[in-house]
Amino acid sequence: MSDAQDRQDGAAPLEIEVDGLRKTFGRREVLKGLSFVVRRGGFLSIFGPNGAGKTTTLRMLATLLTPSGGTVKVAGHDVREDPMPVRRAIGFISHNAMLYPDLTAQENLRFYADMYGVDDREARITELLERLELSARRHDVVRTYSKGMRQRLAIARAVLHRPRVLLLDEPHSGLDPRAVDILDGLLTEIRDEHTFVMVTHNIAKGLEWGTELMIIEGGRIAYEHAAGVDHDSFSAVYREHVHDGSVV
Amino acid sequence: MNSQRGGAIDQGAAGAPVRGWAQFKAIVRKDLIRELRTRDMIVSMILFVLLAMVIFHYAFSVKEGADLTYFTGGMLWVTFIFAMLLGLNRSFAQEKDEHCLDGLLLCPVDRVTIFLAKTVGNLVFLLIIQAVAVPVFTLFFIERSYLGDVLPFLIVLLLADVGICALGTLLATISMNTRSRDLLLPILLLPLIVPVLIAATGATTLIFAEGAGLADLLARVLFLLGFDAVFLVAAWGTYDFAIGE
Numbered sequence: 001m002s003d004a005q006d007r008q009d010g011a012a013p014l015e016i017e018v019d020g021l022r023k024t025f026g027r028r029e030v031l032k033g034l035s036f037v038v039r040r041g042g043f044l045s046i047f048g049p050n051g052a053g054k055t056t057t058l059r060m061l062a063t064l065l066t067p068s069g070g071t072v073k074v075a076g077h078d079v080r081e082d083p084m085p086v087r088r089a090i091g092f093i094s095h096n097a098m099l100y101p102d103l104t105a106q107e108n109l110r111f112y113a114d115m116y117g118v119d120d121r122e123a124r125i126t127e128l129l130e131r132l133e134l135s136a137r138r139h140d141v142v143r144t145y146s147k148g149m150r151q152r153l154a155i156a157r158a159v160l161h162r163p164r165v166l167l168l169d170e171p172h173s174g175l176d177p178r179a180v181d182i183l184d185g186l187l188t189e190i191r192d193e194h195t196f197v198m199v200t201h202n203i204a205k206g207l208e209w210g211t212e213l214m215i216i217e218g219g220r221i222a223y224e225h226a227a228g229v230d231h232d233s234f235s236a237v238y239r240e241h242v243h244d245g246s247v248v
Numbered sequence: 249m250n251s252q253r254g255g256a257i258d259q260g261a262a263g264a265p266v267r268g269w270a271q272f273k274a275i276v277r278k279d280l281i282r283e284l285r286t287r288d289m290i291v292s293m294i295l296f297v298l299l300a301m302v303i304f305h306y307a308f309s310v311k312e313g314a315d316l317t318y319f320t321g322g323m324l325w326v327t328f329i330f331a332m333l334l335g336l337n338r339s340f341a342q343e344k345d346e347h348c349l350d351g352l353l354l355c356p357v358d359r360v361t362i363f364l365a366k367t368v369g370n371l372v373f374l375l376i377i378q379a380v381a382v383p384v385f386t387l388f389f390i391e392r393s394y395l396g397d398v399l400p401f402l403i404v405l406l407l408a409d410v411g412i413c414a415l416g417t418l419l420a421t422i423s424m425n426t427r428s429r430d431l432l433l434p435i436l437l438l439p440l441i442v443p444v445l446i447a448a449t450g451a452t453t454l455i456f457a458e459g460a461g462l463a464d465l466l467a468r469v470l471f472l473l474g475f476d477a478v479f480l481v482a483a484w485g486t487y488d489f490a491i492g493e
Contacts, residue, residue: 064350141285
């Protein structure tokens with residue numbers, strides 16, 4: 001759909017466009033032609049069993065994997081042809097923190113700020129560390145952090161350069177309740193300013209945040225629906241499509 | 249989060265491209281800070297180099313008065329290349345920790361900038377090792393003073409180091425994602441680096457044994473220069489592929 005058409009319809013422009021996405025690893029076809037769109041300000045929750053292709057999809061949106069077929073556009077740029085603007089536009093939060101354990105929190109954030117060319121580096125780092133309640137430990141090496149603290153710092157890393165699209169790969173995985181509260185509080189604050197794609201096994205969280213819901217099974221979209229589905233109904237739908245018992 | 253900056257968040261995402269020089273400095277600084285803090289790469293390399301020299305010293309002192317002059321270049325470069333193998337394996341192992349490589353690849357950075365920064369980082373570590381090893385080596389094995397030939401020696405050292413680090417960084421990147429990376433790196437690197445080792449060994453031996461000047465070493469120096477250029481250009485063209493999936 002064109003921007004002109006969007007303006008005419010009053011709909012938000014497309015932020016993510018995936019068309020016929022395929023991915024093979026050797027002879028194994030992991031994704032078999034996924035197509036979907038996410039509009040600016042939307043929140044797509046992706047569910048599915050382990051090995052369904054959820055994280056592979058997310059990593060292709062993030063330019064970490066190259067599609068074997070089909071097209072992916074993020075923020076108007078093709079991930080294969082024009083990856084640099086895509087990388088500037090996205091923040092990626094995974095259950096892997098992507099932080100250097102032997103550097104302090106401040107050194108990690110300074111490194112990423114320099115890599116993204118953040119102009120107000122020190123002010124931005126201070127702002128994020130205070131918001132994520134890590135100021136007191138900013139000079140400690142990350143190796144000494146708890147899982148929850150690392151995940152909070154990973155959030156700071158991901159939003160440091162003010163991305164417009166946030167990709168979340170099991171962001172609540174392994175977090176204690178306090179860290180979950182902080183993450184949810186942060187998502188609430190930035191919800192209106194970003195477009196989100198979240199891969200999760202946690203149906204409650206996926207339904208809470210998602211404006212669009214999707215189940216991927218065997219490399220294909222098994223179910224798509226706009227938000228507004230209650231937990232029990234969605235769980236029933238999930239069980240109908242997926243039989244691995246991974247519903248939380 | 250500063251919600252008042254909502255507009256700035258969107259604009260920041262599409263802001264001006266980050267300059268490669270700033271990113272290059274950031275990667276080098278990060279690697280140096282990390283290594284100076286943990287010292288896990290430098291210490292193992294220095295220990296290996298010192299141990300090798302002590303073993304060489306006792307091996308060759310079995311026969312008193314043996315002339316080692318024409319073995320010196322070989323001993324030195326064999327020691328350096330194996331020490332560097334230890335370092336190269338470590339330099340990418342740290343990027344795999346906590347999936348830091350993903351974090352690096354998510355940044356809007358040209359892959360060649362990553363290559364150059366990693367190569368320079370490895371070069372700095374190798375030069376630190378050599379700053380420790382060469383005086384010890386001189387003390388153990390060199391009988392004549394080569395003070396007058398320090399400049400040609402440093403040129404040969406630097407050119408060979410650049411070749412070793414450029415090729416080593418490229419191959420360490422390729423082997424990083426394999427299950428047997430510790431085994432694969434020497435298998436890939438050693439055959440390809442042999443031309444550099446031959447040229448550097450010959451030049452170093454001539455300097456230590458006969459006090460050769462730059463004019464005497466011209467062919468070897470030009471060869472090293474050519475090798476460096478070829479592998480820097482090769483890495484330039486292939487690094488995006490090498491560091492990808």
